[in-house]
Amino acid sequence: MVDTAANREHAKTLLLHEPAGGDPTKLTLVRAEGSLVWDDAGISYIDCTAQAWSNNLGANDPRVIEAAIEQTRAITHARPTFHTPALLDLAELLVSIAPAGLDRVGFTLHGSMAVEMALKLAMRNRPGAQHIAILHDAYHGRSITTMAASWPHPDNPFGPIQARFLRLPRPDLYRPRAGLTPEQDTELTLGLIRDVLDRGTDGPVAAIVYEPIQGNGGHNEFLPAWHRGLRQICDEYDILLIVDEVQSGLGRTGAIWASDLYDIRPDILVFGKGVGGGFPLAGVLTRAELATFRSGDDQLTFGQFPISIAAGLAAVRAILDDKLSETAAEHGRYATGRLLEMKERHPLIGDVRCPGLMVCIELVRDRVTKEPATEETRGVFLEAQRRGVIFGENRYAGLGNLIKIKPPLDISHELLARSLDVLDEALTEVERRYGRD
Ligand SMILES: Cc1ncc(COP(=O)(O)O)c(C=O)c1O
Incomplete structure (x- = not known):
């Protein structure tokens, strides 16, 4: 009998676009609906990346x-x-x-x-x-x-x-x-x-x-x-x-x-x-x-x-x-409001950027020097993924200190609110880890 799981693990080593040694945090997706995706272990995630900021309309409409x-x-x-x-x-x-x-x-x-x-x-x-x-x-x-x-x-x-x-x-x-x-x-x-x-x-x-x-x-x-x-x-x-x-x-x-x-x-x-x-x-x-x-x-x-x-x-x-540009504006106002409030509590947040649902925070080690908090950002990304939310990140060219929040424009208020709750928790956890709490 063919061991499909083992074959697929092996297949990951064949891919030209994988980093050497593979990326253990990279999920294998099997299904998507709206703002949710499911991996091959049956775990669901809120997709705050809209894949490549490209599912403006939720997946599989x-x-x-x-x-x-x-x-x-x-x-x-x-x-x-x-x-x-x-x-x-x-x-x-x-x-x-x-x-x-x-x-x-x-x-x-x-x-x-x-x-x-x-x-x-x-x-x-x-x-x-x-x-x-x-x-x-x-x-x-x-x-x-x-x-x-x-x-x-x-x-x-x-x-x-x-x-x-x-x-x-x-x-x-x-x-x-x-x-x-x-x-x-x-x-x-x-x-x-x-x-x-x-x-x-x-x-x-x-x-x-x-x-x-x-x-x-x-x-x-x-x-x-x-x-x-x-x-x-x-x-x-x-x-x-x-x-x-x-x-x-x-x-x-x-x-x-x-x-x-x-x-x-x-x-x-x-x-x-x-x-x-x-x-x-x-x-x-x-x-x-x-x-x-x-x-x-x-x-x-x-x-x-x-x-x-x-x-x-x-x-x-x-x-x-569905007037999704209007929905994006409304969701964006809510998200940036929440993020500005989080900025008061989380020293890691250096800047909150929008507009609409093109939302992003920049994480810094020091708000005066604005030194990029690259390692900490990776920590926040992984903590959030572990808690069921996928945020966007840049991991190359020295730009690894951004967390992007760009879900499908038709994400429900509940899922957007849950994503921001998870971001709040992930920031708290990483700030504790780095002694920034
Ligand atoms: C502003 C901008 N232009 C062009 C591209 C390239 O698009 P594609 O990846 O579909 O070739 C991107 C992709 O991220 C983009 O953000």
């Missing part, structure tokens, strides 16, 4: 599953040289809810590929331009090009064949430069960007790409003056503004788009994650006056995967029907 099954029965694969009805319906729907002025849409399967689509489109529209600019601490994906467009990867072996991006500074609201206020740091940084564009480049810049709230690079929020300033710079220098909403889009921030929340007015908006309702789907929305792709510019075999598109159509309809 019946509307999405039905649409995917129906599409699977009808046709599973259509080359991008053909349409499917769901593709046309989703195009109409996304343009109808896009920020003003964005009235063309293109689809692909991954956020990274959608960012690449946006980069190609920028180059198609600024053929003489030599640069694309990104911000320090940006994260735009893990394809070889978008990785280069993200913060420097530790021990990066891919550099020799990666594109070179123009890296622009960003303001830091938690650690502003040289004793400045966040407002002053924002103004200074906009000035530094002008300086780079005036004197620090050897040719025109096609686009500035940025996340309205930087996600993987440290959950960095910006002030309204920053968004206004970047738009103004792009207008003055004839640069396209690409806003990467792969993580912030589809209700996560308490608005359908962070671009609406902050009045950003992108030329190209990149979406992904939540749009597919748990299926791989991403793409871009652009201004009609921009040149579109020519044949051969951007076609992938499964780029317009009918099952993802049908699932995405059902997911976006559900997010709108």
Whole structure:
């Protein structure tokens, strides 16, 4: 008789993406429903990560599953040289809810590929331009090009064949430069960007790409003056503004788009994650006056995967029907209120960040020096998982001191409250362990 459990333990040693020696805290998931996941031992967890901040609509929503099954029965694969009805319906729907002025849409399967689509489109529209600019601490994906467009990867072996991006500074609201206020740091940084564009480049810049709230690079929020300033710079220098909403889009921030929340007015908006309702789907929305792709510019075999598109159509309809951006705003107010109250009792909490259900706390050893409490953060993550709640964490590039709270937007109040109770308990336990109580 085959020993399935033993075979699976062995299989874990075959996986290319596992750290050497494996990761004993990594669960094997067998089922998901709404904000809950179950592992292969039958234990349930509240999923405050929405997997990859991507189940904006809770997992396995019946509307999405039905649409995917129906599409699977009808046709599973259509080359991008053909349409499917769901593709046309989703195009109409996304343009109808896009920020003003964005009235063309293109689809692909991954956020990274959608960012690449946006980069190609920028180059198609600024053929003489030599640069694309990104911000320090940006994260735009893990394809070889978008990785280069993200913060420097530790021990990066891919550099020799990666594109070179123009890296622009960003303001830091938690650690502003040289004793400045966040407002002053924002103004200074906009000035530094002008300086780079005036004197620090050897040719025109096609686009500035940025996340309205930087996600993987440290959950960095910006002030309204920053968004206004970047738009103004792009207008003055004839640069396209690409806003990467792969993580912030589809209700996560308490608005359908962070671009609406902050009045950003992108030329190209990149979406992904939540749009597919748990299926791989991403793409871009652009201004009609921009040149579109020519044949051969951007076609992938499964780029317009009918099952993802049908699932995405059902997911976006559900997010709108259920008014999940409003729910996210409400849940976000509750969660940040609770976290600010916890901050008064827990010295480890250095900062509480939002907006909407894009919530995060930064843990520090000292509130004055703001030294990252990386080891302690790992402890909080493990304590919480042991108590049945999975929080998000960054474990690389020196960013291991964030706990992210980004569950599905339709999480119930009870499960959200329970998750925050568990976080409170885990912080108490870890502070006791490190003598910080
Ligand atoms: C802002 C942003 N852009 C792009 C990506 C890449 O998306 P994907 O992992 O689907 O390629 C991510 C993923 O985390 C993201 O957060």
